[in-house]
Amino acid sequence: MEGTQQNSGLWKAGTAFFAILAGFLGYLLFEAKGVKQQQDDIIHKRVAELSSARISLDSIGSQLDAKIAEIKSLGGRVEELEAAKKQLEADVEELVSTSALSKQQYDSKIADYVSLLNTKDAELNRLKKENGVLVEKNKTLVSQNTNLSSENIDLKTQKQNLSDSVDNVSRRNRELTAKVTRASALQAQFVQALAISDRGKERDGGVYRASKVDKIKVIFSLLPNAIAKQDNKTIYLRVLDPDGAVLYDTGVGSGTFDLFGKEANYTAKKEIFFQNNGQGVEIIYNRGNAIQYRSGHYKIELFAEGFAIGNGSFDIK
Known part of the structure; x- marks a missing residue:
């Protein structure tokens, strides 16, 4: 009976202990959940801040690129913007x-960039006004240049x-000169070839035996010409053989x-x-006794002063 009462007391004490332990553990779990929630809230807030800062910086970067391009196109200086x-x-x-910088620090940087952009907006407006004046001047110059071009075209025309x-x-003068020159050319008429034998006997008729021909004498007369100059003239004789080759011998005066x-x-x-x-x-051509025609x-x-002035023929049998 006494042993049963002792066991009952121990069981009650153990139950109370576990109840207290369970309560303590529950408290610790509750506190842990609270701490984790606070940490999650802090992390989410930091992520949001960083994301907002990144978006702002990217936007400012795009604006800087646009300002640099626009100011360059207007001839302004962009060194400060490029450094920014x-x-x-x-x-x-x-x-x-890294996340070492605070939101306040990034907000301050962003504010500085925005201030720079605003300053450059004022500079950009000034450049646009200056370029507007230049554009008007350029239009005036273009108009003047167009007029000058038109005048130049007229002058060229x-x-x-x-x-x-x-x-x-000049062409008519050349044609007239050519006509006058041609009209002033000598004209040979009654062109004949006489055969002279080795004894000095002359034969005419235009057909000669080869054995009876030692020299050829070409005779002709020159027509009067009112516009031809009365001065020294050189008349060239060409005798062509049956094959069309020119009789040529420098030893007897050919050239x-x-x-x-x-x-x-x-x-x-x-x-x-x-x-005149x-x-x-x-004109006598002495071919020599050693060679028969x-x-x-x-x-x-016959030629003189660059013109053909006459022609004739003869036959050898």
Whole structure:
């Protein structure tokens, strides 16, 4: 009976102890939940502050870029803005990497950037006004330049018309000069080739035996020409064999002359004084006894002062 009462007392004491322990633990758990909630609230608040600061700094960065570009376009100085942009980039990097700065510190930085932007707005308005004046001046200059360009075009047109007129006159003068020069050229008529034997006997008729030909004498007369100058003239004779080759031997007086802008061979030449009276001219080509003329048709061409003045032919059988 006495043992039962002791056990009952111990059980009641144990129950009371566990009840007290449970209450204490419950208190500690409640306090822990409260502390965690406070920590969560602080963290959420800090995150919100940092996020707000980052958004503000990014916005200010965009505004700085826009201001730099606009002021540059107007010819203003942007060194201060570019330095502020570099500092802002450093602030953003510091914000991302550490949370050491307080909200008040970032608010102060943001306020400084905003103040700088406001200052630059005033400078930007001044530049716009100055550029507006320059634009008006430029419009005036453009208008003046347009007028000058129009006047220049008119002058160029007049110059071109004058140049065309001068060219036309020059061309007509050249044509007239060419006509006068051509009209003043000598003209040979009655061109004949006589055969001279080794005994000095002359034969005419235009057809000769090779054995009877030692020299060729070309005779002709020059037509009177009222506009031709009466002075010394050089007449070139070309004798072409049946194959079209020019008879050419420097040993007996052959050479070269300018024929229509090109160097050409001549068979013989004669210097005369043009008397403008229908004078007769003769040119002798001495080929020599050692070489006989081949049979066939030979052509005679006469030139003077750059013009062909006559032609003829003969045959060898």
